[in-house]
Structures are given as C-alpha cells and as structure tokens.
Amino acid sequence: MSSLHELAHAKINLYLHVTGRRQADGYHLLDSLAVFAGAADRLDLKTGSGQGGHVALDIKGRFSARLGDEDCTDNLIVRAGAILREQIGKDAARSLPDVEITLHKELPVASGIGGGSADAAAALRLLLGVWNLDLPRATLMALATRLGADVPVCLDQCAARMEGIGEELSPAPRLPPCGMMLVNCGQSVSTPQVFKARAPVFTPRATLPSTWATLADMVRDLATQTNDLQEAACAICPEIVTVLDALRTAPGCRLARMSGSGATCFALFDSPDAARAAQAAVQQAGAHWWVWAGDLCRSSADVRTSIPA
Ligand SMILES: C[C@](O)(CO)[C@H](O)COP(=O)(O)OP(=O)(O)OC[C@H]1O[C@@H](n2ccc(N)nc2=O)[C@H](O)[C@@H]1O
Numbered sequence: 239m240s241s242l243h244e245l246a247h248a249k250i251n252l253y254l255h256v257t258g259r260r261q262a263d264g265y266h267l268l269d270s271l272a273v274f275a276g277a278a279d280r281l282d283l284k285t286g287s288g289q290g291g292h293v294a295l296d297i298k299g300r301f302s303a304r305l306g307d308e309d310c311t312d313n314l315i316v317r318a319g320a321i322l323r324e325q326i327g328k329d330a331a332r333s334l335p336d337v338e339i340t341l342h343k344e345l346p347v348a349s350g351i352g353g354g355s356a357d358a359a360a361a362l363r364l365l366l367g368v369w370n371l372d373l374p375r376a377t378l379m380a381l382a383t384r385l386g387a388d389v390p391v392c393l394d395q396c397a398a399r400m401e402g403i404g405e406e407l408s409p410a411p412r413l414p415p416c417g418m419m420l421v422n423c424g425q426s427v428s429t430p431q432v433f434k435a436r437a438p439v440f441t442p443r444a445t446l447p448s449t450w451a452t453l454a455d456m457v458r459d460l461a462t463q464t465n466d467l468q469e470a471a472c473a474i475c476p477e478i479v480t481v482l483d484a485l486r487t488a489p490g491c492r493l494a495r496m497s498g499s500g501a502t503c504f505a506l507f508d509s510p511d512a513a514r515a516a517q518a519a520v521q522q523a524g525a526h527w528w529v530w531a532g533d534l535c536r537s538s539a540d541v542r543t544s545i546p547a
C-alpha cells in the first residue's frame with residue numbers, strides 16, 4: 239500500500255478583465271493573471287486492495303463541513319477520477335487500483351481562490367502517477383477544462399496569464415519578492431451568479447511586461463487593471479467592502495483587491511513577514527474572518543507538482 243501527497247495551492251487573480259463572451263455557451267472570455275499562494279488544501283492518497291479505479295473520498299480540515307453534506311460523487315476530486323477512467327476506456331479502467339483520498343480542506347469553499355479547482359488538479363496529478371497513465375499534455379488540459387475553467391492553471395500551479403475562458407495559458411511576468419494576505423468573510427459566493435450580475439461591459443486585454451523587478455513596479459501596473467467581477471460580488475456580498483477597507487488600511491498594504499468571483503480578497507505587502515505582521519490588525523476587524531498571510535509561490539520550485547512540461 240503506497241501513500242502519496244499533493245498540495246492544492248490557492249489561486250489568486252491579481253487582475254481579471256472580462257474581455258468578451260463566447261457565443262456557443264455564454265462563457266465569458268477573460269484576461270487574468272493567476273498566481274499561487276502558500277495557503278493550500280492537502281490531498282493524501284492510499285491505494286486500496288480492489289480494482290476498477292474507484293475513488294473513495296474522506297474530507298477533514300477546517301472547511302470540511304462546507305463540503306460534508308454534499309454527495310461526494312459531486313466532489314471535483316471524485317469527478318477527476320471519473321474523467322480519467324472515461325478517457326482510458328472501460329476495459330483499461332477495470333485493472334486500475336482503487337484509491338482512498340483524504341482531502342484536508344483548509345481553503346474556504348466557493349470563495350474565488352479556486353480551492354475546488356486546485357483539488358481537482360491535485361487529484362489528476364496523483365491519479366496519473368498512481369495509475370501510471372501517460373496522457374499527452376493537450377489531452378490532459380482538455381480534461382482539466384471540462385472539470386472547470388480554473389483547473390488547467392492549477393495543474394502546474396505556476397503563475398500564468400489566463401485567456402480564453404481560462405484554459406489558454408501563457409507565462410506570467412517574472413514576479414518580484416513580496417508577501418500576501420488573504421481574507422475571506424465566510425460567505426460563499428456563487429461564480430455563475432456573479433458573472434450574471436456584472437454590468438455587460440468589456441475591458442481590453444492588459445499590457446504586461448516580461449518582468450516586474452520590484453513590488454512597486456508590479457503594483458503600479460496592477461493599479462491600472464481591475465477585477466471586473468468585484469463590483470457585482472460586492473453587491474451580492476457587501477461584507478467584501480468591509481474586508482477591502484480593512485486590507486487597504488492594514489500597515490504596509492501596497493494593493494488590495496478581490497480574487498476571482500469572490501468573496502476572498504488579497505493584499506500585497508513588501509515581504510511575507512510584513513504580511514504576517516499586519517495579520518492581527520486585520521483579524522481584529524473581523525473575528526470570524528479566515529485570514530492567512532505568507533508567501534506567494536514565485537517559481538515552480540515553490541510548489542511540488544508531478545505534471546511533465
Ligand atoms: C472567475 C474565475 O475563478 C477566474 O479565475 C474562473 O473563471 C471561474 O472558474 P471555475 O470556478 O473553475 O468556473 P467553472 O466551474 O468552469 O464555471 C462556473 C460558472 O461560471 C461561469 N463562467 C466561468 C468561467 C468563465 N470563463 N466564464 C463564465 O461565465 C459560467 O456560468 C459557469 O457555469
């Protein structure tokens with residue numbers, strides 16, 4: 239019996255422009271810069287004795303109750319297993335070992351930091367390894383996109399520019415040293431509801447450099463960009479405004495903004511230590527808030543993934 243582990247890091251949208259809309263299915267076309275924070279869920283996998291590639295899921299951790307009531311067949315981790323079995327076909331799937339996955343759910347659910355997507359991507363990485371599957375990268379990316387628009391970027395967990403509906407990935411500018419704080423007020427926000435509620439205007443694609451040498455350079459550029467979902471999310475969940483106020487007035491905060499479709503907001507600081515130093519002040523503004531401070535993953539060396547390039 240082998241035991242494997244993967245971290246599923248939080249995805250943060252430093253900016254998010256809605257640039258258009260896809261005719262076929264109404265999905266929105268995006269231009270976004272996704273980065274990954276040290277905050278993460280953890281997946282532990284053990285192989286079982288049976289065969290057929292069944293994925294049994296047990297959920298623990300701070301936010302497990304948010305998923306506990308749901309039928310695990312809907313969980314993106316179980317769906318990742320199903321999509322891989324479907325890809326290789328029924329006959330080949332029959333000989334796959336069954337697995338038991340424990341999800342330690344430490345990221346808030348439906349919160350704009352792609353926790354479910356990161357879990358799905360981590361499950362794909364684990365299952366590819368334990369089932370010894372060698373899928374072409376393009377096939378894997380297509381499967382990931384079927385699981386969710388955020389899943390492709392979560393496969394590598396490297397900072398990337400996301401375009402298309404999120405599945406067209408290109409390298410991000412080189413990131414400067416900095417620290418990050420994440421705050422979630424505890425209210426789940428539905429991604430489709432936020433997309434539906436936004437004003438029907440589009441923002442052009444951003445112009446990005448190849449490198450940001452300093453945080454000041456990055457903040458100067460980010461200040462000219464927006465999260466086009468922030469206004470709609472604030473209307474649905476007004477406590478986001480309180481969170482943003484607390485972040486903006488925190489000592490050392492250089493920029494504060496909402497991530498994804500909310501409600502989680504992030505703030506950038508000069509260093510992880512500067513972010514951690516401001517944590518208590520922000521927590522005071524909302525005792526029930528989830529507040530995390532630390533590092534941004536700045537290169538692939540900061541995350542452990544097992545997907546070949
Ligand atoms: C807002 C972001 O978090 C930015 O990174 C993502 O675009 C959302 O990614 P996700 O949660 O993986 O989204 P999905 O599960 O694929 O889609 C949820 C719903 O959001 C809307 N949706 C999502 C992505 C997109 N580019 N356009 C959309 O309109 C659709 O109504 C869709 O039914």
Ligand SMILES: Nc1ncnc2c1ncn2[C@@H]1O[C@H](COP(=O)(O)OP(=O)(O)OP(=O)(O)O)[C@@H](O)[C@H]1O
Pocket residue numbers: 305308312313314315346347348349350351352353354355356357358388427429498499500
């Ligand atoms: N493993 C999982 N973790 C979190 N949510 C999951 C998981 N599996 C299924 N879901 C469902 O997916 C939905 C979105 O969850 P998630 O936490 O990824 O949202 P999000 O942070 O808003 O994502 P995004 O930033 O990609 O929009 C939730 O409503 C939840 O019920």
